[in-house]
Amino acid sequence: MRVEAIELHRVGMPLVRPFETSFARETEREVLLVRVRGDDGAGWGECVAGNDPLYSSEYVDGCARVIERYLAPSLLAAHDVGGETVAELLRPIVGHRMAKAALEAAVLDAELREADTSFGEYLGAVADWVDCGVSVGISPDLDTLLDEVAGYLDDGYLRIKLKIKPGWDIAPIAAVRELIGPDMMLQVDANASYTVADIDHLRRLDAFGLLLIEQPFVEEDIATHVLLARAIETPLCLDESIVNAEIALDAIERGAASVINIKPGRVGGYLEAVRLHDICAELEVPVWCGGMLETGVGRAANVALAALPGFTLPGDTSASDRYYAEDLTEPFVLGTGVHAGQLPVPTGPGTGVTVREELVREWATTPVVVLR
Numbered sequence: 001m002r003v004e005a006i007e008l009h010r011v012g013m014p015l016v017r018p019f020e021t022s023f024a025r026e027t028e029r030e031v032l033l034v035r036v037r038g039d040d041g042a043g044w045g046e047c048v049a050g051n052d053p054l055y056s057s058e059y060v061d062g063c064a065r066v067i068e069r070y071l072a073p074s075l076l077a078a079h080d081v082g083g084e085t086v087a088e089l090l091r092p093i094v095g096h097r098m099a100k101a102a103l104e105a106a107v108l109d110a111e112l113r114e115a116d117t118s119f120g121e122y123l124g125a126v127a128d129w130v131d132c133g134v135s136v137g138i139s140p141d142l143d144t145l146l147d148e149v150a151g152y153l154d155d156g157y158l159r160i161k162l163k164i165k166p167g168w169d170i171a172p173i174a175a176v177r178e179l180i181g182p183d184m185m186l187q188v189d190a191n192a193s194y195t196v197a198d199i200d201h202l203r204r205l206d207a208f209g210l211l212l213i214e215q216p217f218v219e220e221d222i223a224t225h226v227l228l229a230r231a232i233e234t235p236l237c238l239d240e241s242i243v244n245a246e247i248a249l250d251a252i253e254r255g256a257a258s259v260i261n262i263k264p265g266r267v268g269g270y271l272e273a274v275r276l277h278d279i280c281a282e283l284e285v286p287v288w289c290g291g292m293l294e295t296g297v298g299r300a301a302n303v304a305l306a307a308l309p310g311f312t313l314p315g316d317t318s319a320s321d322r323y324y325a326e327d328l329t330e331p332f333v334l335g336t337g338v339h340a341g342q343l344p345v346p347t348g349p350g351t352g353v354t355v356r357e358e359l360v361r362e363w364a365t366t367p368v369v370v371l372r
């Protein structure tokens with residue numbers, strides 16, 4: 001399609017409860033949505049960058065700027081843009097994967113709506129429902145943590161993920177394992193907050209029957225993940241380190257990870273995410289779909305991705321009300337009965353959801369930027 005305009009929308013989304021990780025405590029997300037208008041339709045993409053560059057080097061203001069100054073002009077200058085050509089068109093600009101992923105998702109959404117094809121069909125979904133886990137932030141105390149986890153058990157989530165950091169690990173894990181029982185899936189995410197000096201301490205996590213330990217060390221430090229993997233029984237999973245399929249291959253072959261968290265924004269888009277999925281499937285490495293507190297725009301595409309065959313572990317594809325009292329699309333609500341703890345894969349064209357544009361306008365934090 002010929003891209004005629006690219007709109008940048010900034011939306012303030014208060015969280016239903018503070019979300020604390022080892023690197024930040026968030027109470028509101030400023031969401032950057034991208035809308036691409038072309039000669040044969042329009043589509044939306046969600047940029048997953050946080051308010052500040054604390055998870056990775058990208059952040060909302062930086063993404064808006066790089067789209068405005070570099071990425072949008074590349075797409076606007078091209079005579080024909082398709083979901084499968086966006087990455088190539090944007091390759092001369094180094095990095096900025098989350099910004100690029102938002103644009104690619106918006107072009108894909110427009111293209112697939114026009115073709116009356118769903119994201120799931122296009123990406124290769126093999127399921128109509130996906131198993132859902134839930135991510136639990138660092139709490140002020142154990143009672144607050146256990147109350148929150150008990151609520152998620154009532155909601156029917158199939159897997160609990162606890163944020164941990166030095167000084168908040170053994171006690172919360174032990175308390176939650178006690179609450180949920182020995183069989184429920186439980187994993188932890190350190191968001192790169194430990195160092196090689198913590199390897200002996202981290203070996204204590206083997207006592208809790210965890211599904212995996214996610215990203216204990218910093219993004220670039222594959223070697224220390226290899227050391228820990230050799231010292232501990234619990235499988236290691238990487239998130240921040242895995243910025244594309246090649247890095248995943250290297251990390252897996254070096255023994256740094258035996259599970260991979262796939263986040264389309266972190267790897268530059270849904271098409272790279274599928275490449276990463278395919279490589280992990282070849283190597284029989286289980287993957288799961290990570291989350292970045294997406295609104296229904298990104299959540300819809302993530303649920304479609306999570307329906308691919310290699311996604312054998314519940315992802316951070318929670319219901320909309322895990323983070324937002326009101327979503328920017330129709331809400332994602334966990335199933336019940338045989339679908340307890342699952343979300344339905346959208347079947348409509350494109351992402352299959354409708355952006356509530358009146359809310360995007362009402363909750364706008366800045367005037368929309370229209371690039372032509």
Ligand SMILES: O=C(O)CCC(=O)N[C@@H](C(=O)O)c1ccccc1
Pocket residue numbers: 021050055134135136189191239290291292293294316317318
């Ligand atoms: O359920 C969700 O969408 C969030 C899942 C989650 O814990 N995301 C973490 C992460 O490190 O994976 C995160 C939170 C905030 C910002 C970046 C990353």
